[in-house]
Amino acid sequence: MSADLKPLEKQVVVVTGASSGIGLTTARMAADRGARVVVAARSEEALRELTDEIRHSGGEATYVVADVRDRDDVREIAATARDAYGGFDTWVNVAGAFLYGKLEETPVEDMRDQFDTNVWGLLYGSLEATNLLKDRGGAIINVGSVASDRAIPLQGSYSASKHAVEGFTDALRMELEQDGAPVSVTLVKPASIDTPYPDHAKNHMDEAATLPPPVYAPETVARAILDAAENPQRDVYVGGGAKGMAALGHYAAGVLDTVMEKLFVPMQKDDEAPRRDAPNNLDESTGDLEERGGIDRHVSETSAYTEASQRRSLTGLALAGLGAVGLALYARSRSKRRGEKSGERETEGRRSVESVAQTRRKRG
Template identity: 40%
Template sequence: MRLENSVVVITGASSGIGRATALHLAGKGARLVLAARGEKALRALAKECRKRGGTAIPITTDVTDPEAMEALASRAVEEFGQLDGWVNNAAVSVFGRLTEVPLEDFRRVLDVNINGYVHGARAALPHMQAQGSGVLINVASIVGEISQPYTAAYSMSKAAVRALGVSLRSELRLDGITGVKVCTILPAAIDTPFFQHAANYTGRRVVAMPPVYTAARVARTIADVLKKPRREAVVGPAGRYLVLKHRIFPGLVEHVMAVQVDRTHLSRKHDAQDSPGNLYQPSNRIRAASVRGGWHGARRTAKRRAFAALAAAAVVVALKNRMR
């Protein structure tokens, strides 16, 4: 697919990965339909996309509403005459022990992160199948491969997103449809406001677990996959390393992941109030409509490299001990 003049729908476009992807594609001359819950943030993003050379239409919507998703796809086709790409990206999370997270919050994460993607796929695929081409991209996470403690709902949802991609690819193959592709993106920890937005019932502040990569890196990967689709793409060297090692030494990697989440994904102090975050309403935080979350920079880059080296060393030591 040529990005110039391509028509791409992006859900969860108002901040983080969605916003970075919109800005990157706009710079390539794409025609964008931007979807999220926050109207003000979307309008500002659409204006910025136009400045970068793209065409952008902001649409305030909720991915948990299947009729709204069908209307979103129809609007893209009515406005531009085609639908070349659809990026399922809207996601929320809740931190806390399984037994302590309110059930309604747990269910909300599954509804947004799983049903939201299902609704997006059901809305986009009929248009793509009718025109004989198109790329559906589902943004998952490496926690879809290696689940974390304190984020059971989010980890479950991202594993489900990977399974959704496999099922859809299989159905298209059985139907003999070769022009429509379904791809899954698995980012490692990304510098976005996502962690500040998350619901939290741990009593500890949620912070980005190093190593942390830029949202621009994910945006470039999404653009590459739109141009040349592939089944799955892991974003971030540390993510690729963990996925590879998990498939060889699952128990060991899961242990290392659990320890590192407890040590580096939550603050050491119990200094946070319980909060539903942005599960039910768009966030009003200062960085709510930003690409970045403030987790990346020169000092943090140095820390992430040091952490990656230490993590790799820990795995090597553990492997040696196991082999004795």
């Protein structure tokens, strides 16, 4: 049985991890488009401010202070939606915990805590949503990552958690399809997104953390999520770079390994030293209604690839090719820029040497 999803303005949408980044952007956008929203996160102050903001703009919203690592908290989210609106139509699992560092230098306890949020929290949410939606119909939307398909060095634990998310999501989809349940199950796989992700991450590197390009705006993910809330979809890559990386990893894994090792390792390190005393969302709530991270590089506000894929106006092969071409062009431009910078440094060096030589000749 296929899912017959309602228009967004007739839906109740649950969003976890709604106090910052993708979750916050999705909740605001859903409310702007007429949905009633139930927002959940650990920060009550941020959630109260968000719901007041939505109500003052004419929308309907309620909040639940919840840590998705606690199954009883997740059950409370569903109970609140039932009490306030009679249930929900779409459940979006966004809440995530972030880690940077080589695997051998990252405490196993931190990895376990990350899995509690990224895997068990999402699993609890999905099962709670299934319990209601398998009878009334609706959508379960899980936010994975390009790291669901392709592991990223220095984010190995995060990658492992997102691989688990993909496996769970695919299995849940098949079981619901086999039961004939009118539920759409979608996995959203963003590329790097300009959210406070690096600032909120627990960092075990010797340098401050940053995001590898290409980087997209959080609105690109929110639009993809809300499209999937109205139109059943299996999975959605947000950003052509995400699809290109997944395709290259599938067809030329060794090549992508080399690209990762040579480019993605240094591109995740900033020049500054990390702030060891800064709060991180592994150990505490860090959501403060910040959608973006203020990255100082180009941020793509849209993704032609994602829009085309969700309109289903291109074949799967063409979409994979488009993503791969985008990644190749990016890698080429990155290499060219590095070459130009190297050339500039060499030219400046030659000029310095020539200047010193001229000075010495004049003195002689």
